[in-house]
Amino acid sequence: MANAPYDVLCVGNAIVDVLAPCSEAFLDQHGLVKGTMQLIDDAAAHALYAAMGPGTEVSGGSAANTAAGIASFGGHPAFIGKVATDQLGEVFAHDLRSAGVHYGVPPAPEGSPATARCMVLVTPDAQRTLNTFLGVSATLGPHDIDEDLVVGSAVLYVEGYLWDAPDAKAAIRRAMEVAHLAGRKVAFTLSDPFCVERHRDEFLELVTESVDILFANEIEINALVGGRAFDAAVDAVGSMVEIACLTRSEQGSVVVPASGAVVTVPAQPVQSVVDTTGAGDLYAAGFLFGLVRGRSLADCARLGGLAAAEVISHLGARPQIPLADLH
Amino acid sequence: MANAPYDVLCVGNAIVDVLAPCSEAFLDQHGLVKGTMQLIDDAAAHALYAAMGPGTEVSGGSAANTAAGIASFGGHPAFIGKVATDQLGEVFAHDLRSAGVHYGVPPAPEGSPATARCMVLVTPDAQRTLNTFLGVSATLGPHDIDEDLVVGSAVLYVEGYLWDAPDAKAAIRRAMEVAHLAGRKVAFTLSDPFCVERHRDEFLELVTESVDILFANEIEINALVGGRAFDAAVDAVGSMVEIACLTRSEQGSVVVPASGAVVTVPAQPVQSVVDTTGAGDLYAAGFLFGLVRGRSLADCARLGGLAAAEVISHLGARPQIPLADLH
Numbered sequence: 110m111a112n113a114p115y116d117v118l119c120v121g122n123a124i125v126d127v128l129a130p131c132s133e134a135f136l137d138q139h140g141l142v143k144g145t146m147q148l149i150d151d152a153a154a155h156a157l158y159a160a161m162g163p164g165t166e167v168s169g170g171s172a173a174n175t176a177a178g179i180a181s182f183g184g185h186p187a188f189i190g191k192v193a194t195d196q197l198g199e200v201f202a203h204d205l206r207s208a209g210v211h212y213g214v215p216p217a218p219e220g221s222p223a224t225a226r227c228m229v230l231v232t233p234d235a236q237r238t239l240n241t242f243l244g245v246s247a248t249l250g251p252h253d254i255d256e257d258l259v260v261g262s263a264v265l266y267v268e269g270y271l272w273d274a275p276d277a278k279a280a281i282r283r284a285m286e287v288a289h290l291a292g293r294k295v296a297f298t299l300s301d302p303f304c305v306e307r308h309r310d311e312f313l314e315l316v317t318e319s320v321d322i323l324f325a326n327e328i329e330i331n332a333l334v335g336g337r338a339f340d341a342a343v344d345a346v347g348s349m350v351e352i353a354c355l356t357r358s359e360q361g362s363v364v365v366p367a368s369g370a371v372v373t374v375p376a377q378p379v380q381s382v383v384d385t386t387g388a389g390d391l392y393a394a395g396f397l398f399g400l401v402r403g404r405s406l407a408d409c410a411r412l413g414g415l416a417a418a419e420v421i422s423h424l425g426a427r428p429q430i431p432l433a434d435l436h
Numbered sequence: 437m438a439n440a441p442y443d444v445l446c447v448g449n450a451i452v453d454v455l456a457p458c459s460e461a462f463l464d465q466h467g468l469v470k471g472t473m474q475l476i477d478d479a480a481a482h483a484l485y486a487a488m489g490p491g492t493e494v495s496g497g498s499a500a501n502t503a504a505g506i507a508s509f510g511g512h513p514a515f516i517g518k519v520a521t522d523q524l525g526e527v528f529a530h531d532l533r534s535a536g537v538h539y540g541v542p543p544a545p546e547g548s549p550a551t552a553r554c555m556v557l558v559t560p561d562a563q564r565t566l567n568t569f570l571g572v573s574a575t576l577g578p579h580d581i582d583e584d585l586v587v588g589s590a591v592l593y594v595e596g597y598l599w600d601a602p603d604a605k606a607a608i609r610r611a612m613e614v615a616h617l618a619g620r621k622v623a624f625t626l627s628d629p630f631c632v633e634r635h636r637d638e639f640l641e642l643v644t645e646s647v648d649i650l651f652a653n654e655i656e657i658n659a660l661v662g663g664r665a666f667d668a669a670v671d672a673v674g675s676m677v678e679i680a681c682l683t684r685s686e687q688g689s690v691v692v693p694a695s696g697a698v699v700t701v702p703a704q705p706v707q708s709v710v711d712t713t714g715a716g717d718l719y720a721a722g723f724l725f726g727l728v729r730g731r732s733l734a735d736c737a738r739l740g741g742l743a744a745a746e747v748i749s750h751l752g753a754r755p756q757i758p759l760a761d762l763h
Binding site: 158162163195196197205 | 492
């Protein structure tokens with residue numbers, strides 16, 4: 110892969126997570142579907158927050174977690190996403206920069222909506238249920254994309270969640286064009302099965318036309334290709350993108366290249382799964398870190414699995430130890 | 437102990453902790469004294485925050501942690517302390533209320549200083565070094581003390597740290613008077629050896645004149661009585677207060693009653709000490725919960741040790757499991 114000042118430019122929602130353990134009954138009472146992400150407005154966010162238990166605030170956001178993971182491997186990531194001029198915005202920017210991620214987007218001026226927050230409810234089975242108030246993050250638009258940064262990054266990585274931010278789509282499509290014109294690769298994650306359902310036609314077109322490297326878990330890829338069998342999905346994606354990375358939780362991951370053999374890599378053993386938040390984000394971090402450094406697809410998938418295993422062994426969606434020590 | 441709607445009214449600084457692991461070298465570089473608390477102004481807080489790694493935000497504050505601990509045991513605590521109208525203030529109030537603590541102090545109006553935050557740097561030996569920006573918490577004054585709440589609480593528990601907030605002293609002295617007039621007990625923690633050094637004469641007078649139950653660790657009590665030998669400190673406090681609880685880390689605690697035999701209770705075993713933040717706060721929670729329920733001094737000290745052992749086994753200064761399940 111061509112040399113560039115930055116390994117991966119990650120673009121996504123800039124979110125602070127509020128983690129709290131909760132019971133299965135709590136999910137039922139509030140009509141929440143375990144394992145998925147739902148968008149909520151300010152009023153619903155306040156109501157849910159009032160009902161839930163004491164929380165822990167940690168910076169999150171899918172693509173931002175991926176950026177932090179790449180930095181933890183010793184890579185050089187950058188991030189684009191929008192925070193407000195408020196305390197959670199300060200927390201988000203600090204955590205990202207101090208993790209080693211280049212983050213130059215100025216906070217939105219006072220009077221804008223608040224920094225996005227996501228209430229992450231973790232049930233005793235370590236599954237997480239996400240409830241996101243997008244706030245100012247939903248205002249990400251074309252003027253926020255630094256095209257020099259796109260040109261200067263070996264890979265442009267975009268989260269599907271951004272399709273829920275109305276002004277972001279045009280900005281992202283433009284960024285993908287700029288990346289391709291500069292000979293860069295474009296990577297994309299489907300993010301969430303409900304997100305795929307909301308934007309299925311657009312995602313299908315986008316993935317086929319503009320994406321080189323696709324990340325999806327089993328449910329998401331089935332939602333995209335409209336099938337139920339994993340093997341059929343594997344067949345389908347082979348002709349859509351250059352590389353498809355399909356993650357299957359404890360069954361590891363399957364990497365489908367447009368040409369060449371499908372690669373199946375087992376999951377890394379985990380002593381105790383505490384919180385699955387960030388598993389997909391960190392898989393992408395490991396995979397892309399390896400890819401930019403010219404590793405084999407099998408090795409990229411192994412690095413993805415290592416990073417995912419670390420992040421699900423504790424609460425929170427970013428690494429707590431340097432991933433560079435693991436690989 | 438006389439029945440009251442609330443078991444313990446805890447009064448202290450309302451702080452959100454920002455936890456981050458750090459190296460011994462980092463403490464040296466920034467001239468920080470391990471295991472102590474220093475007060476820093478806004479500029480120093482920003483400089484330290486910029487230099488430290490990614491953080492995790494959790495509600496803290498010494499007396500507030502004690503209140504959360506009492507609620508976790510199934511008790512009925514209340515808290516008085518001051519937050520601002522900002523996001524961290526919202527986080528603090530939510531975490532306390534959802535833990536089961538009565539907290540009725542309205543946030544200071546917009547334009548006031550920000551909610552207090554404490555940068556908690558945790559070294560690999562699990563010791564914590566505290567750097568507190570008091571912000572609006574330092575404006576706690578007489579008008580913030582709800583005297584009905586003082587009268588309605590079996591114990592008034594005050595943190596020594598409040599002596600760093602200029603308007604708080606008079607408010608606390610008045611609250612102690614009100615408590616005694618209503619036949620309630622007054623408990624006090626020395627908080628920190630440097631805090632004792634800053635206010636030694638006032639603390640000596642306060643403890644002798646107005647405090648019934650004193651909490652201190654070995655270093656703090658030596659700083660107060662001006663000695664170096666623990667046995668001498670034990671002798672000294674016996675004549676100063678009704679009950680003195682002296683904590684000694686892995687050596688457990690020693691309870692010194694004004695009349696009757698000294699009680700020595702071993703520490704609870706801990707598999708792995710992760711972060712000692714909150715150990716003293718949670719000891720006080722267990723002890724006071726037991727005391728209000730008429731338990732023996734030995735049993736109160738055992739409950740204190742149980743709560744302290746739970747809180748040092750994870751990052752953060754509040755219980756992560758219901759303490760009621762432990763005792």
